[in-house]
Amino acid sequence: MNFESELKKGNLVISECIDCKKITWPPSEFCNQCLKETSWRKCSDLGKIIEFSKQNDIYFGIIQFENSIRIMGKIISGNPEVGKTVQVVECGVSDSEYVLKMKVVEE
Amino acid sequence: MDKVAIAGYGITKFTKDDSKIESVLLNSSRNLFRNSPNLTQKDIDAVLVSSNNNSKYLSAILSEISGIQPKIAHTVESLCNSGTNSIVAGYSYIASGLADCVLVSGAERYDSPGQILEWDKFRGEFKHPIFWASIFSKAYKQKYSIKDEDLALVSVKNHKQSINNPNALSQKEYSISDVLNSKKLTDDLRLLDCSRPCTGGASILLTSEEVCKNFTDSPVWITGIGQKTTSASFTKNLTFDNMESTKNAAIRALQMSKHSVADVDVMELHDAFSVCEPMALDSLGMTQEGKGMDMVKEVYETENTKINPRGGIIGSGHPLGATGIAQTIEITQQLQSVAGKRQVDNAKIGLVHNMSAASTSSTVLVLEN
Numbered sequence: 001m002n003f004e005s006e007l008k009k010g011n012l013v014i015s016e017c018i019d020c021k022k023i024t025w026p027p028s029e030f031c032n033q034c035l036k037e038t039s040w041r042k043c044s045d046l047g048k049i050i051e052f053s054k055q056n057d058i059y060f061g062i063i064q065f066e067n068s069i070r071i072m073g074k075i076i077s078g079n080p081e082v083g084k085t086v087q088v089v090e091c092g093v094s095d096s097e098y099v100l101k102m103k104v105v106e107e
Numbered sequence: 108m109d110k111v112a113i114a115g116y117g118i119t120k121f122t123k124d125d126s127k128i129e130s131v132l133l134n135s136s137r138n139l140f141r142n143s144p145n146l147t148q149k150d151i152d153a154v155l156v157s158s159n160n161n162s163k164y165l166s167a168i169l170s171e172i173s174g175i176q177p178k179i180a181h182t183v184e185s186l187c188n189s190g191t192n193s194i195v196a197g198y199s200y201i202a203s204g205l206a207d208c209v210l211v212s213g214a215e216r217y218d219s220p221g222q223i224l225e226w227d228k229f230r231g232e233f234k235h236p237i238f239w240a241s242i243f244s245k246a247y248k249q250k251y252s253i254k255d256e257d258l259a260l261v262s263v264k265n266h267k268q269s270i271n272n273p274n275a276l277s278q279k280e281y282s283i284s285d286v287l288n289s290k291k292l293t294d295d296l297r298l299l300d301c302s303r304p305c306t307g308g309a310s311i312l313l314t315s316e317e318v319c320k321n322f323t324d325s326p327v328w329i330t331g332i333g334q335k336t337t338s339a340s341f342t343k344n345l346t347f348d349n350m351e352s353t354k355n356a357a358i359r360a361l362q363m364s365k366h367s368v369a370d371v372d373v374m375e376l377h378d379a380f381s382v383c384e385p386m387a388l389d390s391l392g393m394t395q396e397g398k399g400m401d402m403v404k405e406v407y408e409t410e411n412t413k414i415n416p417r418g419g420i421i422g423s424g425h426p427l428g429a430t431g432i433a434q435t436i437e438i439t440q441q442l443q444s445v446a447g448k449r450q451v452d453n454a455k456i457g458l459v460h461n462m463s464a465a466s467t468s469s470t471v472l473v474l475e476n
C-alpha cells in the first residue's frame with residue numbers, strides 16, 4: 001500500500017507516524033519529524049479553502065485537510081470563498097497527475 | 108575569512124534561440140574573458156555551472172571547451188535561484204581558501220525542464236507556474252485591497268526599463284491597458300504579468316581580495332549573503348501574501364553586511380510575475396507589509412529606476428540558471444557606475460533577490476563598491 005496506489009482506487013490517504021503520530025506531507029513511508037515509519041490511514045473528505053482562483057469557468061484552489069495537509073484541486077460546484085468547507089467528490093490519478101475534485105458545502 | 112570580490116563578468120543577449128546549452132555557456136564565458144584582458148585560463152581554479160538543463164557534467168564540458176583545467180568543477184542546480192546559489196558556492200570556496208579565482212557560469216534554454224516540478228504532485232493538474240502566481244496574486248490583492256491595474260504597473264515599469272538593456276528579451280513598452288487586455292490566463296493573471304522563459308547565459312568571475320587587482324580596478328564586494336529554503340512543495344507555504352523564505356534570507360544578508368534595508372541604493376528583485384515585486388519589497392523589509400505597491404508607484408512616477416533597472420525578469424526574460432547571475436551582474440555594473448542609460452545615481456550598496464519554486468527558497472545578496 002502507498003499513497004499513489006490508494007489514490008488510483010479513489011482513496012485519499014495520509015501518512016501518520018506510528019511513534020510520534022505526526023502527519024508527514026507530502027506522504028512518505030517515513031516520518032519527517034522523528035524519521036520512524038508511518039502508517040497509512042484514510043483522510044477526512046472535508047477540507048477548507050485556503051485560497052482559490054479561476055481559469056475559464058473552472059475554479060481551482062488550495063484546500064487544507066485535517067488542519068495540516070494542503071492539496072491543489074478543482075472546485076466544481078458552489079461559490080468558493082476563503083474559509084469555506086469543501087467536500088471531495090472525486091480523487092484519482094489521470095495521466096500520472098493527481099486529480100482532486102471538490103464541491104463547496106453550503107452552510 | 109577572506110573577502111570575496113566580483114572581478115569580471117560576461118553576458119549574452121536573452122533570446123528565444125534554439126542554441127545548444129554548451130554554446131550558451133561558452134558565449135557568456137568568452138564575453139567574460141573579453142571584458143577581462145588580464146585573465147587567462149590558468150588563473151581559474153574553479154568552474155561552477157548553474158543550470159536546470161538535464162545535461163551531465165556541464166562544468167567539465169565548459170572547462171574543456173574554454174581551455175580551463177580547474178581544481179574544482181561541478182554544477183549547481185536549485186531551479187530559479189541556481190544562479191545565486193552557484194555564486195554563494197563560489198564565494199564559499201574563496202572564503203575558505205580552497206580557491207582564489209572562480210568562474211561561475213549560468214545558462215538555460217527557452218525549453219528548460221526547470222519549469223515543471225515532478226516532485227510537487229500536490230499541485231495536481233495545476234503544475235504550471237501560472238497557477239501559483241494566480242494564487243499569490245489573488246491572496247495579495249485581497250489582503251491589501253490591491254487591484255489588477257495596480258499590479259499591471261510592475262509589468263509596465265519593468266518592460267519600460269528593459270528598453271535600456273540591450274540584452275533583454277523584451278524591447279517593447281506597454282501601457283496599463285495593454286497589460287490588462289493581454290491574454291487572460293486566469294482570473295488573477297494576464298500574459299503580460301508573466302516573465303517568459305528564454306535562452307540566455309551569464310558569467311561572473313569571483314576572486315579573493317589579493318587576486319582581484321590583477322583583473323579589475325573597480326571590484327565589487329559581496330558583503331552579505333542570506334539563504335533560506337522552507338520546503339519543496341508550493342502548498343507548504345504558510346501564507347500566500349508574502350515570501351517567508353525571502354524575509355528570512357533578507358534579515359541574515361543585511362545582518363552580515365552590517366547595513367539596514369534603508370541603505371540599499373539599487374536592487375534586482377525576482378519579479379517572475381507582477382505580484383512578486385511588491386511582495387518582495389514587503390518581505391525584504393523595504394516597506395511595511397502591504398505597501399510594496401506604493402513604492403513601485405512612487406519610483407515609477409519619479410522615474411527612479413532603482414528597482415529592477417535592467418527590466419527585472421519580466422522585461423529581461425527568465426533563463427532560469429542564468430537569472431541570478433544576470434541580476435548580480437546588473438548590480439555590479441550599477442555599483443561600478445558603468446550601467447549607461449540604466450545608471451542609478453550614486454549607487455554604493457546594492458541588493459539581489461533571487462528565489463525559486465513559488466518562493467519556497469530565496470537567496471539575498473548584498474553587494475558594495
Ligand SMILES: [Zn+2]
Nearest residue numbers: 017020031034
Ligand atoms: Zn514521528
